[in-house]
Amino acid sequence: MVRSAEHIARSKALEIRVHPDGRYLVSGGKPFFWQADTAWEIFHRLDEDEVKLYLNKRAKQGFNVIFGVLFAEHGGSTLPNRQGEWPFHPKDPDAKEYYPDVFRPNEKYFEFVDFVINYAASVGIRVAIQPVWGNYVAGIYHRIEHYFDNVDAALAFGKYCGQRYPFLPYLNGGDTQRYWFDDAVFNARAGKPTRAPHVKIIDYGPVFEAFADGIVAGESSHRTDGSQPFITFHPTASWLPDTPEPYASHLFPHSKWLTIDAIQSGHSCALKYPPLTDPSIGTLHFFLAQNSVDHVREMYATSTRDGTLRPVIDLEGHYESTHYDFKPERDQWKASNIRQGAWQAMFAGAAGVTYGVNSVWQMNNLNSKSHPPIPHHTVSAANWYDELDLPGATYVGNITRWFLSRPSYFSRIPDQSILISDTFDRPVPDDDYDGKDAKLISATRDSNGKWLAVYTPVGHEFKVDTSSLNGDTLSAVWYDPRSDKEISAGSVESGRVVARPPSSGKDDHDWVYYVAAV
Missing domain, CATH: 3.20.20.80 (Glycosidases)
Structure with a gap:
């Protein structure tokens, strides 16, 4: 052959x-x-x-x-x-x-x-x-x-x-x-x-x-x-x-x-x-x-x-x-x-x-x-x-x-520690058919401090610590995983930020919150 x-x-x-x-x-x-x-x-x-x-x-x-x-x-x-x-x-x-x-x-x-x-x-x-x-x-x-x-x-x-x-x-x-x-x-x-x-x-x-x-x-x-x-x-x-x-x-x-x-x-x-x-x-x-x-x-x-x-x-x-x-x-x-x-x-x-x-x-x-x-x-x-x-x-x-x-593709790491509010990270009971994926608020970030992101599957608000980012000026957007579109969330200050998604509810209200150092 x-x-x-x-x-x-x-x-x-x-x-x-x-x-x-x-x-x-x-x-x-x-x-x-x-x-x-x-x-x-x-x-x-x-x-x-x-x-x-x-x-x-x-x-x-x-x-x-x-x-x-x-x-x-x-x-x-x-x-x-x-x-x-x-x-x-x-x-x-x-x-x-x-x-x-x-x-x-x-x-x-x-x-x-x-x-x-x-x-x-x-x-x-x-x-x-x-x-x-x-x-x-x-x-x-x-x-x-x-x-x-x-x-x-x-x-x-x-x-x-x-x-x-x-x-x-x-x-x-x-x-x-x-x-x-x-x-x-x-x-x-x-x-x-x-x-x-x-x-x-x-x-x-x-x-x-x-x-x-x-x-x-x-x-x-x-x-x-x-x-x-x-x-x-x-x-x-x-x-x-x-x-x-x-x-x-x-x-x-x-x-x-x-x-x-x-x-x-x-x-x-x-x-x-x-x-x-x-x-x-x-x-x-x-x-x-x-x-x-x-x-x-x-x-x-x-x-x-x-x-x-x-x-x-x-x-x-x-x-x-x-x-x-x-x-x-x-x-x-x-x-x-x-x-x-x-x-x-x-x-x-x-x-x-x-x-x-x-x-x-x-x-x-x-x-x-x-x-x-x-x-x-x-x-x-x-x-x-x-x-x-x-x-x-x-x-x-x-x-x-x-x-x-995303910039610096090879330095992305998961990091739940930047979330300082309830992430709904709990064991799932035997009769819960939704599972953790439909509830958990999860976070990832660039290990070099260029950006961070939070995924909220049903649009719950959350609090995130942005102090890991290297920059005095931070820009935030909401990304819609359904339409592939971004909505500006304006400038945010370094520190603890309360993020409220544009919509909330089951199934079709998941959002990604993205914050980048400018």
């Missing part, structure tokens, strides 16, 4: 690296704000014209990263891609059912992947590659054959990916856990395993380590400067009692390949699910979707404690136009929820934002004859192409522009 020099050069031009201070990302030596969209099924369910439609739209909206999985979650081993190709040659070509030989990738399938990656690069988008969905390693949310539950297969395919697609970001894991049941099916609606005759917790860490080792080995021939591939771990939002919470750094605390720390804050409104079938296991824990600020804070603090100083990102927050817990009888996450989670994460120190829509990640097409809607509880009632212009996609673009336009 030989990649063209043009292919390699195009990938290298879009490479993402960690800034020397450890908290930020750069590309081409310039600040890189991670504005990603989840398009997991792009290689499996779209044709060339649809790929162009999707990527052109996301590029216009400012997205610079999309997620795609090579061995698809839904139908990956029961449906070929739109070109009629399987990701791997079959073990038995004469068998009625497809069973992949995971040591023999199918060149024709990956020629379409090449097309997607190259077209994405032509419009300024990097494809973050998930080699295989996590259920092919460990059966988490629904049972899939464990084609990749062994080190040899993971190492071989990781190396194949690294050789073929160097300089792109890689997502290890795939909505999965390092520690899970022995051969159990987890029913996400019931919150309990449906088949666990001999409950045993398995550590699948060696398999995920092998994927990473393979990627590193595969890219080695392309890297002449001693740099390492960009690899993170995309966990699920749930975890078993007596196992680490699903932060990438908690699951893989000693792994040198872990470029950034990551979580999936997920889509759940429940902190805990009912006790599992086997009483010895206890209650399954879930991240609360609207507590992303706490999860980002923990990653940021972990990086400080262990001295790695990695960038931190929520790789999968709640999806817009998607029912809570994927249950159709419940409300849907709104654009205001997207804004609140994204701004809170950024003010807590995140290096970017990941967006998603339920219909889009699965490339749901209600009219498709070859790839109909997935028979799963996450199935969407909308077509993917009808939901590309949901307001949340614009709002995350506003966040990107706002942060990139």
Whole structure:
């Protein structure tokens, strides 16, 4: 397998690296704000014209990263891609059912992947590659054959990916856990395993380590400067009692390949699910979707404690136009929820934002004859192409522009100490579906004293200490995250300032207060 020099050069031009201070990302030596969209099924369910439609739209909206999985979650081993190709040659070509030989990738399938990656690069988008969905390693949310539950297969395919697609970001894991049941099916609606005759917790860490080792080995021939591939771990939002919470750094605390720390804050409104079938296991824990600020804070603090100083990102927050817990009888996450989670994460120190829509990640097409809607509880009632212009996609673009336009991008730090009034920073009770993101007043500032900012999600007034700014004259504005417009708040004096937002109320009254030294 030989990649063209043009292919390699195009990938290298879009490479993402960690800034020397450890908290930020750069590309081409310039600040890189991670504005990603989840398009997991792009290689499996779209044709060339649809790929162009999707990527052109996301590029216009400012997205610079999309997620795609090579061995698809839904139908990956029961449906070929739109070109009629399987990701791997079959073990038995004469068998009625497809069973992949995971040591023999199918060149024709990956020629379409090449097309997607190259077209994405032509419009300024990097494809973050998930080699295989996590259920092919460990059966988490629904049972899939464990084609990749062994080190040899993971190492071989990781190396194949690294050789073929160097300089792109890689997502290890795939909505999965390092520690899970022995051969159990987890029913996400019931919150309990449906088949666990001999409950045993398995550590699948060696398999995920092998994927990473393979990627590193595969890219080695392309890297002449001693740099390492960009690899993170995309966990699920749930975890078993007596196992680490699903932060990438908690699951893989000693792994040198872990470029950034990551979580999936997920889509759940429940902190805990009912006790599992086997009483010895206890209650399954879930991240609360609207507590992303706490999860980002923990990653940021972990990086400080262990001295790695990695960038931190929520790789999968709640999806817009998607029912809570994927249950159709419940409300849907709104654009205001997207804004609140994204701004809170950024003010807590995140290096970017990941967006998603339920219909889009699965490339749901209600009219498709070859790839109909997935028979799963996450199935969407909308077509993917009808939901590309949901307001949340614009709002995350506003966040990107706002942060990139701040002076001294690389000296931004989270700092709640500049707030000297109630910030509503309190534990969230089990029955509070709003979570902390919808209440917390949070602050960030330039460590060199050039500016500070405060985010108030529902327009509460607050008091802020501006004495950290270096200047006798300070200028303040209110920024509207919905309209991308600023309203002058006039000059303020150094010291304690009471700030009253232009409006207040639930959902669509969030504001950013920005004060800069003149």
